[in-house]
Amino acid sequence: MSSGEEGTPELSARLGYLFKHAALRLEELHREALAPYGIDGRELGVLIVLAGAESSSQHEVAQRVGSDRTTMVALLDVLERKGLVSRQPHPQDRRRNVVELTEHGRATVRDATRASDAAEKELLAPLSVPERKDLREALRRINE
Amino acid sequence: MSSGEEGTPELSARLGYLFKHAALRLEELHREALAPYGIDGRELGVLIVLAGAESSSQHEVAQRVGSDRTTMVALLDVLERKGLVSRQPHPQDRRRNVVELTEHGRATVRDATRASDAAEKELLAPLSVPERKDLREALRRINE
DNA sequence: CGCTGATCGTCAGTATTACTGACGATTGGA
DNA sequence: TCCAATCGTCAGTAATACTGACGATCAGCG
Numbered sequence: 001m002s003s004g005e006e007g008t009p010e011l012s013a014r015l016g017y018l019f020k021h022a023a024l025r026l027e028e029l030h031r032e033a034l035a036p037y038g039i040d041g042r043e044l045g046v047l048i049v050l051a052g053a054e055s056s057s058q059h060e061v062a063q064r065v066g067s068d069r070t071t072m073v074a075l076l077d078v079l080e081r082k083g084l085v086s087r088q089p090h091p092q093d094r095r096r097n098v099v100e101l102t103e104h105g106r107a108t109v110r111d112a113t114r115a116s117d118a119a120e121k122e123l124l125a126p127l128s129v130p131e132r133k134d135l136r137e138a139l140r141r142i143n144e
Numbered sequence: 145m146s147s148g149e150e151g152t153p154e155l156s157a158r159l160g161y162l163f164k165h166a167a168l169r170l171e172e173l174h175r176e177a178l179a180p181y182g183i184d185g186r187e188l189g190v191l192i193v194l195a196g197a198e199s200s201s202q203h204e205v206a207q208r209v210g211s212d213r214t215t216m217v218a219l220l221d222v223l224e225r226k227g228l229v230s231r232q233p234h235p236q237d238r239r240r241n242v243v244e245l246t247e248h249g250r251a252t253v254r255d256a257t258r259a260s261d262a263a264e265k266e267l268l269a270p271l272s273v274p275e276r277k278d279l280r281e282a283l284r285r286i287n288e
Numbered sequence: 289c290g291c292t293g294a295t296c297g298t299c300a301g302t303a304t305t306a307c308t309g310a311c312g313a314t315t316g317g318a
Numbered sequence: 319t320c321c322a323a324t325c326g327t328c329a330g331t332a333a334t335a336c337t338g339a340c341g342a343t344c345a346g347c348g
Contacts, residue, residue, distance in 0.1 A: 009257045011192045011208065015264045016170055016185050018283035021210065023163040025287070030160065041160050042305095048155045059325065064155065066165065071306055073327060095314045095325040113153045120159045126285040131278075138279045139162035141270045143169070186334095203296065215335055217298060239296040239343045 022123070029119035037112040043079060044116060046072075047109040050085060050101050057096040058087075084108055166267070173263035181256040187223060188260060190216075191253040194229060194245045201240040202231075228252055 011017050030041040039047070049064045050056065056064075062072040076099060079085045084105035090096035101109065124132045155161050174185040183191070193208045194200065200208075206216040220243060223229045228249035234240035245253065268276045 008196045009192050009253070010196065011189055012287070013280070013284070014189070014192070014260070015267065015280070015283075016167070016174065016260075017189065017210075018280065018287060019163055019167040019170065021287045022283055023160070023167060026160055026163065045155055045158070045161065048153050048158070052152045052154065057325075066161075067305095068307075069326070070308085070328080090325095093315070093325085097326070109153070116158070116160075123159065123286060126288075127282055131282055134275075134278060135282045136157070136159070136162065138271055138275055139159075139166055140157070142267060143156070143162060143165045144270075201296075211334095212336075213297070214299080214337085234296095237296085237344070241297070 026119065026123050029122055030116060033115040033119040034112055037108050037115065038082060039079075039084070039108070039112060041116070043075065043084075044109070044112050046075060046079060047084060047101065047105060048113065050099060051106070051109045055098045055100050057090070058099055059096075061099055079105075170263065170267050173266055174260060177259040177263040178256055181252050181259065182226060183223075183228070183252070183256060185260070187219065187228075188253070188256050190219060190223060191228060191245065191249060192257065194243060195250070195253045199242045199244050201234070202243055203240075205243055223249075 027041060030044075034040060034044060045065050046061060049061055053060070053064070058072050058076060059069045061076075062069045065072070067075075076085060076087065080087055083102055086100050086102050087097045088100070090098050124135070127135065171185060174188075178184060178188060189209050190205060193205055197204070197208070202216050202220060203213045205220075206213045209216070211219075220229060220231065224231055227246055230244050230246050231241045232244070234242050268279070271279065
Protein backbone atom coordinates (compact mmCIF):
# COMPACT_ATOMS: atom_id res chain seq x y z
CA MET A 1 0.00 0.00 0.00
CA SER A 2 2.86 2.37 0.70
CA SER A 3 5.66 1.03 -1.46
CA GLY A 4 6.70 3.18 -4.38
CA GLU A 5 3.64 2.66 -6.49
CA GLU A 6 2.83 5.07 -9.32
CA GLY A 7 -0.82 4.19 -9.78
CA THR A 8 -3.28 6.50 -11.49
CA PRO A 9 -4.73 8.71 -8.77
CA GLU A 10 -8.46 8.50 -8.31
CA LEU A 11 -10.40 11.70 -7.84
CA SER A 12 -12.99 10.09 -5.59
CA ALA A 13 -10.26 9.14 -3.13
CA ARG A 14 -8.99 12.69 -2.74
CA LEU A 15 -9.79 14.48 0.46
CA GLY A 16 -10.96 17.61 -1.32
CA TYR A 17 -13.45 15.61 -3.35
CA LEU A 18 -14.66 13.72 -0.29
CA PHE A 19 -15.20 16.89 1.74
CA LYS A 20 -16.83 18.77 -1.08
CA HIS A 21 -19.34 16.07 -1.88
CA ALA A 22 -20.17 15.32 1.73
CA ALA A 23 -20.73 19.04 2.29
CA LEU A 24 -22.92 19.29 -0.82
CA ARG A 25 -25.02 16.34 0.22
CA LEU A 26 -25.42 17.72 3.74
CA GLU A 27 -26.37 21.10 2.30
CA GLU A 28 -29.10 19.44 0.28
CA LEU A 29 -30.40 17.52 3.31
CA HIS A 30 -30.38 20.74 5.28
CA ARG A 31 -32.31 22.53 2.59
CA GLU A 32 -35.15 20.05 2.98
CA ALA A 33 -34.91 19.80 6.75
CA LEU A 34 -34.85 23.54 7.37
CA ALA A 35 -37.40 24.59 4.75
CA PRO A 36 -40.27 24.47 7.28
CA TYR A 37 -38.46 27.07 9.35
CA GLY A 38 -37.69 29.39 6.46
CA ILE A 39 -33.96 29.43 7.03
CA ASP A 40 -30.85 27.83 5.55
CA GLY A 41 -27.83 26.26 7.20
CA ARG A 42 -25.85 29.48 7.21
CA GLU A 43 -28.62 31.29 9.04
CA LEU A 44 -29.03 28.47 11.53
CA GLY A 45 -25.35 28.85 12.29
CA VAL A 46 -25.89 32.47 13.26
CA LEU A 47 -28.88 31.59 15.41
CA ILE A 48 -26.91 28.86 17.17
CA VAL A 49 -24.13 31.30 17.97
CA LEU A 50 -26.65 33.74 19.37
CA ALA A 51 -28.28 31.01 21.44
CA GLY A 52 -24.91 30.34 23.03
CA ALA A 53 -23.94 33.95 23.61
CA GLU A 54 -26.95 36.16 24.02
CA SER A 55 -26.44 39.83 23.25
CA SER A 56 -23.30 40.00 21.19
CA SER A 57 -22.13 42.70 18.82
CA GLN A 58 -22.35 41.98 15.11
CA HIS A 59 -18.59 41.76 14.98
CA GLU A 60 -18.52 39.09 17.69
CA VAL A 61 -21.17 37.05 15.94
CA ALA A 62 -19.25 37.24 12.68
CA GLN A 63 -16.05 36.05 14.32
CA ARG A 64 -17.76 33.15 16.00
CA VAL A 65 -19.41 32.07 12.78
CA GLY A 66 -16.10 32.40 10.96
CA SER A 67 -17.09 35.08 8.48
CA ASP A 68 -16.45 38.79 8.60
CA ARG A 69 -18.42 41.77 9.77
CA THR A 70 -19.37 43.01 6.30
CA THR A 71 -20.94 39.66 5.45
CA MET A 72 -22.87 39.70 8.69
CA VAL A 73 -24.74 42.90 7.86
CA ALA A 74 -26.93 41.45 5.11
CA LEU A 75 -27.27 38.16 6.98
CA LEU A 76 -28.69 39.90 10.04
CA ASP A 77 -30.85 42.12 7.84
CA VAL A 78 -32.60 38.99 6.62
CA LEU A 79 -32.88 37.37 10.04
CA GLU A 80 -34.24 40.60 11.48
CA ARG A 81 -36.79 40.87 8.69
CA LYS A 82 -37.85 37.31 9.49
CA GLY A 83 -38.38 38.30 13.11
CA LEU A 84 -35.74 35.91 14.43
CA VAL A 85 -33.24 38.40 15.81
CA SER A 86 -33.35 41.96 17.08
CA ARG A 87 -30.78 44.71 16.78
CA GLN A 88 -30.61 47.42 19.40
CA PRO A 89 -28.05 50.11 19.98
CA HIS A 90 -25.66 49.24 22.78
CA PRO A 91 -26.46 51.52 25.71
CA GLN A 92 -22.84 52.18 26.70
CA ASP A 93 -21.19 52.00 23.27
CA ARG A 94 -23.25 53.54 20.53
CA ARG A 95 -21.01 52.15 17.80
CA ARG A 96 -22.25 48.65 18.54
CA ASN A 97 -25.48 46.85 17.97
CA VAL A 98 -26.68 44.41 20.56
CA VAL A 99 -27.91 41.39 18.63
CA GLU A 100 -30.34 39.08 20.38
CA LEU A 101 -32.69 36.26 19.56
CA THR A 102 -36.35 37.11 19.63
CA GLU A 103 -38.81 34.73 21.24
CA HIS A 104 -39.58 33.40 17.78
CA GLY A 105 -35.84 33.11 17.18
CA ARG A 106 -35.36 31.03 20.32
CA ALA A 107 -38.13 28.65 19.35
CA THR A 108 -36.73 28.41 15.83
CA VAL A 109 -33.20 27.54 16.97
CA ARG A 110 -34.58 24.82 19.17
CA ASP A 111 -36.75 23.20 16.52
CA ALA A 112 -34.47 23.82 13.55
CA THR A 113 -31.51 22.36 15.41
CA ARG A 114 -33.51 19.18 15.89
CA ALA A 115 -34.25 19.12 12.17
CA SER A 116 -30.56 19.68 11.48
CA ASP A 117 -29.68 16.80 13.79
CA ALA A 118 -31.95 14.59 11.72
CA ALA A 119 -30.25 15.74 8.52
CA GLU A 120 -26.84 14.95 9.98
CA LYS A 121 -28.07 11.58 11.08
CA GLU A 122 -29.30 10.83 7.60
CA LEU A 123 -25.95 11.79 6.10
CA LEU A 124 -24.17 9.53 8.55
CA ALA A 125 -26.64 6.69 8.15
CA PRO A 126 -24.11 4.43 6.38
CA LEU A 127 -21.92 4.51 9.49
CA SER A 128 -22.31 2.67 12.76
CA VAL A 129 -22.93 4.75 15.86
CA PRO A 130 -19.34 4.54 17.13
CA GLU A 131 -18.08 5.32 13.62
CA ARG A 132 -20.17 8.48 13.59
CA LYS A 133 -18.65 9.55 16.85
CA ASP A 134 -15.15 8.81 15.58
CA LEU A 135 -15.75 10.84 12.43
CA ARG A 136 -16.92 13.85 14.39
CA GLU A 137 -14.01 13.53 16.74
CA ALA A 138 -11.50 13.25 13.90
CA LEU A 139 -12.93 16.33 12.20
CA ARG A 140 -12.89 18.23 15.46
CA ARG A 141 -9.21 17.44 15.97
CA ILE A 142 -8.34 18.42 12.40
CA ASN A 143 -9.92 21.80 13.03
CA GLU A 144 -7.84 22.14 16.19
CA MET B 145 -25.69 11.68 26.13
CA SER B 146 -28.91 10.75 24.41
CA SER B 147 -31.52 11.37 27.09
CA GLY B 148 -33.83 14.29 26.59
CA GLU B 149 -31.25 16.98 27.09
CA GLU B 150 -31.93 20.51 25.88
CA GLY B 151 -28.38 21.89 26.02
CA THR B 152 -27.31 24.88 24.03
CA PRO B 153 -26.09 23.59 20.68
CA GLU B 154 -22.52 24.41 19.82
CA LEU B 155 -21.71 25.56 16.33
CA SER B 156 -18.26 23.98 16.30
CA ALA B 157 -19.82 20.56 16.88
CA ARG B 158 -22.11 20.78 13.85
CA LEU B 159 -21.21 18.70 10.85
CA GLY B 160 -21.64 21.59 8.45
CA TYR B 161 -19.18 23.69 10.39
CA LEU B 162 -16.70 20.84 10.66
CA PHE B 163 -16.82 20.08 6.94
CA LYS B 164 -16.63 23.71 5.91
CA HIS B 165 -13.63 24.50 8.04
CA ALA B 166 -11.77 21.33 7.16
CA ALA B 167 -12.38 22.10 3.49
CA LEU B 168 -11.21 25.69 3.90
CA ARG B 169 -8.06 24.63 5.65
CA LEU B 170 -7.33 22.01 3.00
CA GLU B 171 -7.94 24.58 0.30
CA GLU B 172 -5.37 26.84 1.88
CA LEU B 173 -2.82 24.04 2.15
CA HIS B 174 -3.47 23.16 -1.46
CA ARG B 175 -2.94 26.75 -2.52
CA GLU B 176 0.58 26.66 -1.12
CA ALA B 177 1.33 23.12 -2.23
CA LEU B 178 0.15 23.61 -5.81
CA ALA B 179 1.50 27.11 -6.38
CA PRO B 180 4.75 25.79 -7.90
CA TYR B 181 2.70 24.05 -10.58
CA GLY B 182 0.54 27.04 -11.40
CA ILE B 183 -2.75 25.27 -10.75
CA ASP B 184 -5.37 25.09 -8.02
CA GLY B 185 -7.22 22.14 -6.53
CA ARG B 186 -10.10 22.37 -8.96
CA GLU B 187 -7.77 22.20 -11.91
CA LEU B 188 -5.83 19.31 -10.41
CA GLY B 189 -9.15 17.48 -10.16
CA VAL B 190 -9.65 17.84 -13.89
CA LEU B 191 -6.13 16.68 -14.61
CA ILE B 192 -6.58 13.66 -12.37
CA VAL B 193 -9.75 12.70 -14.20
CA LEU B 194 -7.95 13.00 -17.51
CA ALA B 195 -5.06 10.92 -16.23
CA GLY B 196 -7.52 8.16 -15.42
CA ALA B 197 -9.50 8.34 -18.63
CA GLU B 198 -7.40 9.59 -21.51
CA SER B 199 -9.29 11.20 -24.36
CA SER B 200 -12.70 12.01 -22.99
CA SER B 201 -15.24 14.51 -24.25
CA GLN B 202 -15.68 17.70 -22.26
CA HIS B 203 -19.05 16.48 -21.10
CA GLU B 204 -17.57 13.27 -19.74
CA VAL B 205 -14.87 15.15 -17.88
CA ALA B 206 -17.45 17.48 -16.36
CA GLN B 207 -19.57 14.57 -15.16
CA ARG B 208 -16.63 12.82 -13.58
CA VAL B 209 -15.54 15.97 -11.80
CA GLY B 210 -19.10 16.55 -10.64
CA SER B 211 -19.69 19.87 -12.35
CA ASP B 212 -21.51 20.62 -15.57
CA ARG B 213 -20.44 21.08 -19.14
CA THR B 214 -20.81 24.88 -19.19
CA THR B 215 -18.44 25.21 -16.23
CA MET B 216 -15.93 22.97 -17.94
CA VAL B 217 -15.51 25.27 -20.94
CA ALA B 218 -13.66 28.05 -19.14
CA LEU B 219 -11.81 25.57 -16.96
CA LEU B 220 -10.39 23.79 -20.00
CA ASP B 221 -9.69 27.13 -21.69
CA VAL B 222 -7.33 27.92 -18.83
CA LEU B 223 -5.71 24.49 -18.74
CA GLU B 224 -5.24 24.58 -22.49
CA ARG B 225 -3.68 28.03 -22.28
CA LYS B 226 -1.31 26.65 -19.65
CA GLY B 227 -0.34 23.89 -22.02
CA LEU B 228 -1.59 21.11 -19.74
CA VAL B 229 -4.39 19.74 -21.90
CA SER B 230 -5.21 19.66 -25.58
CA ARG B 231 -8.55 19.85 -27.34
CA GLN B 232 -9.00 18.20 -30.70
CA PRO B 233 -12.12 17.58 -32.73
CA HIS B 234 -13.32 14.02 -32.43
CA PRO B 235 -12.67 12.33 -35.78
CA GLN B 236 -15.94 10.37 -35.87
CA ASP B 237 -18.20 12.82 -34.02
CA ARG B 238 -17.46 16.42 -34.86
CA ARG B 239 -19.70 17.71 -32.08
CA ARG B 240 -17.22 16.48 -29.50
CA ASN B 241 -13.80 17.59 -28.46
CA VAL B 242 -11.27 14.98 -27.51
CA VAL B 243 -9.59 16.27 -24.37
CA GLU B 244 -6.18 14.86 -23.54
CA LEU B 245 -3.28 15.59 -21.27
CA THR B 246 -0.20 17.01 -22.95
CA GLU B 247 3.20 15.70 -21.99
CA HIS B 248 3.55 18.68 -19.68
CA GLY B 249 0.11 17.87 -18.30
CA ARG B 250 1.11 14.30 -17.50
CA ALA B 251 4.22 15.43 -15.67
CA THR B 252 2.19 18.04 -13.80
CA VAL B 253 -0.46 15.58 -12.61
CA ARG B 254 2.24 13.30 -11.33
CA ASP B 255 4.14 15.95 -9.39
CA ALA B 256 1.16 18.02 -8.29
CA THR B 257 -0.58 14.92 -6.98
CA ARG B 258 2.41 14.25 -4.79
CA ALA B 259 2.23 17.82 -3.51
CA SER B 260 -1.48 17.36 -2.88
CA ASP B 261 -0.74 14.18 -0.96
CA ALA B 262 1.58 16.17 1.26
CA ALA B 263 -1.12 18.80 1.83
CA GLU B 264 -3.61 16.11 2.81
CA LYS B 265 -1.07 14.57 5.12
CA GLU B 266 -0.53 17.90 6.82
CA LEU B 267 -4.25 18.39 7.31
CA LEU B 268 -4.53 14.93 8.83
CA ALA B 269 -1.40 15.34 10.95
CA PRO B 270 -3.36 15.40 14.24
CA LEU B 271 -4.65 11.91 13.52
CA SER B 272 -2.87 8.59 13.84
CA VAL B 273 -2.30 6.61 10.67
CA PRO B 274 -5.18 4.19 11.23
CA GLU B 275 -7.43 7.12 12.16
CA ARG B 276 -6.62 8.78 8.83
CA LYS B 277 -7.58 5.64 7.02
CA ASP B 278 -10.82 5.38 8.99
CA LEU B 279 -11.70 8.98 8.22
CA ARG B 280 -11.21 8.47 4.49
CA GLU B 281 -13.18 5.28 4.60
CA ALA B 282 -16.04 6.90 6.51
CA LEU B 283 -16.21 9.80 4.04
CA ARG B 284 -16.12 7.38 1.14
CA ARG B 285 -19.07 5.46 2.53
CA ILE B 286 -21.04 8.63 3.19
CA ASN B 287 -20.60 9.57 -0.44
CA GLU B 288 -21.82 6.11 -1.44
C1' DC C 289 -33.14 10.46 -48.72
C1' DG C 290 -35.18 13.95 -45.53
C1' DC C 291 -37.00 15.02 -40.88
C1' DT C 292 -36.91 15.19 -36.13
C1' DG C 293 -35.15 14.90 -31.69
C1' DA C 294 -31.13 14.66 -29.07
C1' DT C 295 -26.27 15.85 -27.99
C1' DC C 296 -22.07 18.74 -27.85
C1' DG C 297 -19.48 22.92 -27.02
C1' DT C 298 -20.18 27.68 -26.43
C1' DC C 299 -21.75 31.99 -24.61
C1' DA C 300 -24.65 35.54 -22.28
C1' DG C 301 -26.98 36.43 -18.41
C1' DT C 302 -27.88 35.68 -13.61
C1' DA C 303 -27.48 34.33 -8.72
C1' DT C 304 -24.78 33.48 -4.70
C1' DT C 305 -21.21 34.31 -1.68
C1' DA C 306 -17.59 36.66 0.42
C1' DC C 307 -14.24 39.71 0.16
C1' DT C 308 -11.65 44.80 0.03
C1' DG C 309 -11.76 49.53 0.75
C1' DA C 310 -13.89 53.37 2.15
C1' DC C 311 -17.10 56.20 5.00
C1' DG C 312 -19.30 58.48 9.13
C1' DA C 313 -20.13 57.89 13.87
C1' DT C 314 -18.26 56.88 18.03
C1' DT C 315 -15.02 55.60 21.67
C1' DG C 316 -10.94 55.63 24.72
C1' DG C 317 -6.42 56.86 25.79
C1' DA C 318 -2.37 60.11 25.38
C1' DT D 319 -8.39 68.02 23.20
C1' DC D 320 -6.71 65.31 19.67
C1' DC D 321 -5.69 60.88 17.45
C1' DA D 322 -5.86 56.13 16.57
C1' DA D 323 -8.88 52.41 16.72
C1' DT D 324 -13.46 50.21 16.44
C1' DC D 325 -18.19 49.47 14.78
C1' DG D 326 -21.75 49.05 11.31
C1' DT D 327 -22.61 50.10 6.66
C1' DC D 328 -22.25 50.21 1.74
C1' DA D 329 -20.24 50.12 -3.01
C1' DG D 330 -17.48 47.68 -5.82
C1' DT D 331 -15.26 43.48 -7.14
C1' DA D 332 -14.02 38.66 -7.74
C1' DA D 333 -14.87 33.75 -7.91
C1' DT D 334 -17.99 30.19 -8.84
C1' DA D 335 -21.62 27.74 -10.90
C1' DC D 336 -25.86 27.70 -12.72
C1' DT D 337 -29.97 28.41 -16.63
C1' DG D 338 -31.30 29.13 -21.16
C1' DA D 339 -30.29 29.72 -25.61
C1' DC D 340 -27.63 29.07 -30.02
C1' DG D 341 -25.48 26.72 -34.09
C1' DA D 342 -23.38 22.58 -35.49
C1' DT D 343 -23.73 17.89 -35.68
C1' DC D 344 -25.38 13.17 -35.22
C1' DA D 345 -28.64 9.08 -35.09
C1' DG D 346 -32.91 6.96 -35.97
C1' DC D 347 -37.20 6.57 -38.39
C1' DG D 348 -40.14 6.67 -42.02
